[in-house]
Amino acid sequence: GAGVSQSPSNKVTEKGKDVELRCDPISGHTALYWYRQSLGQGLEFLIYFQGNSAPDKSGLPSDRFSAERTGGSVSTLTIQRTQQEDSAVYLCASSLAPGQLYEQYFGPGTRLTVT
Amino acid sequence: GESVGLHLPTLSVQEGDNSIINCAYSNSASDYFIWYKQESGKGPQFIIDIRSNMDKRQGQRVTVLLNKTVKHLSLQIAATQPGDSAVYFCAETYMGATNKLIFGTGTLLAVQP
Numbered sequence: 001g002a003g004v005s006q007s008p009s010n011k012v013t014e015k016g017k018d019v020e021l022r023c024d025p026i027s028g029h030t031a032l033y034w035y036r037q038s039l040g041q042g043l044e045f046l047i048y049f050q051g052n053s054a055p056d057k058s059g060l061p062s063d064r065f066s067a068e069r070t071g072g073s074v075s076t077l078t079i080q081r082t083q084q085e086d087s088a089v090y091l092c093a094s095s096l097a098p099g100q101l102y103e104q105y106f107g108p109g110t111r112l113t114v115t
Numbered sequence: 116g117e118s119v120g121l122h123l124p125t126l127s128v129q130e131g132d133n134s135i136i137n138c139a140y141s142n143s144a145s146d147y148f149i150w151y152k153q154e155s156g157k158g159p160q161f162i163i164d165i166r167s168n169m170d171k172r173q174g175q176r177v178t179v180l181l182n183k184t185v186k187h188l189s190l191q192i193a194a195t196q197p198g199d200s201a202v203y204f205c206a207e208t209y210m211g212a213t214n215k216l217i218f219g220t221g222t223l224l225a226v227q228p
Contacts, residue, residue, distance in 0.1 A: 042218035106158030
């Protein structure tokens, strides 16, 4: 079946503009995660959604970052007033359910460049 | 996802040799560990996992070793192949962490034919 998909694959934006990044998880997966991968660094957790529960936003770096998940499926990560330090690859992952027993499947990522 | 290559530790091996990739983890409460492989332009892909009640786990051509005393994890790849060339990340998590993963910085494995 189809894996996790993300769009766009690449996004170049000017400093100060808002951007929206989209994630389509694997059908039937109830848990969805966003991570950020900066150059020379590992992946950094941003936010986690599970069903209708309140999301775990503990990894969002500032209030310019927000995310939503509509209908328990597609998720959008929004970055307002982008800064150059926001340049990174943004990765989405989904799993069948929360918890360690369930593997997280990653999408190919969106490469964001803020000029 | 892009492989993050320029500033990563690099391990260069000859095809057919065994590779050992090391990782130090930070949280003594972590009880579950995963190795991921990330090829250029792709997201991380699960390789093998291990729980803290184990010291060793074997998969197909891969073995993960866990030393909780020194908080060290290693991934051994037997008979390394050109297709194994990628960035390898270890990740840790613990019960109650909503399964969010804490990743290491990664190691670039370069397999020479």
